[in-house]
Amino acid sequence: MDDTGRAGNVALMLGGLPEAAARALVDPVPPRNRNDWSALSPETPAALFCPRTTAEVAAILRAADAAGVSVVPQGGLTGLCGGARPIAGGIALSLEKMAGIEEIDEASATMTVLAGTPLETVQRAAAEAGMYFPLDLGARGSCAIGGNAGTNAGGNRVIRYGMTRDLVLGVEAVLPDGTVVNALSKLIKNNTGYDLRQLFIGSEGTLGIITRLTLRLFPAPACTHAAICGLPDYDAVLRLLSGARRRLGPMLSAFEAMWPDYWQIACAVPGVRDPLESCHPHTVLIETQGMDEQIDGQRMAAFLEEMFEAGVVADAALSQSLADVRDFWGVRDAASEFKATLGPHHAYDVGLTTGRMDAFAHACRTAVATAVPGGRSVYYGHVGDGNLHLLAWLPGASPQPGEALDRAVYETVRRFDGSVSAEHGIGITKKPYLAYSRSAEEIALMKRLKHALDPRGTLNPGKVIDA
Structure with missing residues (x-):
């Protein structure tokens, strides 16, 4: 169906809505509702609805389904894969007024x-x-x-x-x-x-x-402690993780690793303080949440001392206050400011077995530089739960060679039996690579579920899979 046909169906749908649901219509569509945080170009839907109740959501979906009008749900629009990007001729349905x-x-x-x-x-x-x-x-x-x-x-x-x-x-x-x-x-x-x-x-x-x-x-945790640790190699990262799980147990709340290419750029971001004032082959942020400030703090300090004596940790800074904890996290969270530091770049979120992350980083760095001569990439992430983030870009290029970068990264993920999406979803941008991480049988079952619940294909079509 072309946009003209969809627009006619939208008008038909509007005529069939109960008064309360019709009042949820917003016109014109604000710019913020034309895209999420993905790098895709904005799209203007035929209409935007902002219902306040479940009954209004139901009425809107019922009318849209009857008229064959596509509906794209929207939340905070912070997704990075285009999952909330609207469709021309369809409607966007924002839940922003259903809050509380x-x-x-x-x-x-x-x-x-x-x-x-x-x-x-x-x-x-x-x-x-x-x-x-x-x-x-x-x-x-x-x-x-x-x-x-x-x-x-x-x-x-x-x-x-x-x-x-x-x-x-x-x-x-x-x-x-x-x-x-x-x-x-x-x-x-x-x-x-x-x-x-x-x-x-x-x-x-x-x-x-x-x-x-x-x-x-x-x-609610009664206390939070954190440490930034400099390590000599990735084997030490794995030994530190194993020791943290064993010695800190359920207090361990975060284990974040940063490769040196990331660390150097992060520490150059204005307002970020380098707790170690030196760069190591690997740097890890450990956080614990506990119930007793003195006992848990002593346990964290004793664990770090044990790791020093074992040669696992070469240097470390242990938090003395919540301000220190925030500063430590500032280095890990500096990636949010990289657009100003690096310029345009592509961000990736992949899942890998923890033991293979360093080998993946080396292989992916080579793959990016080979696919895009002069291309660069940096690596960091939630190593404790098998989630690696990376940024890839060609310095000075506008637009960025996104397709070549995507292919280099995701083909490397496939070689390492990883997931093309650890936590960001599939949306539009990762859909071409879904088969890199899911079998044909799994994708076929996804399509059967989609068809069973949405036989007309009106709800967020074109996202995740093609029904």
């Missing part, structure tokens, strides 16, 4: 929230109740919790708390035909057939639109 905390149940250690609630709002509400919601991303002030679930976001503390799917006990979702599926639950143990929430978590809004969630909460 419905309930905090201290006895069950749960929070029930609307899907458009910003992640930072969820974190603060948990903290005000004396509890803790551990999902944390750099975009915490902008991203929405429904989008976090839709993409199965990871973040900095997966090594201790797991991905978003591990933090969601239940969801309410609206199917493409407007059916509301209430799979909200506060139960950790709920072994009653298919786990329907997992159909929607990580599906990037292609199977249904999440409207409410029940989240797991945890005891």
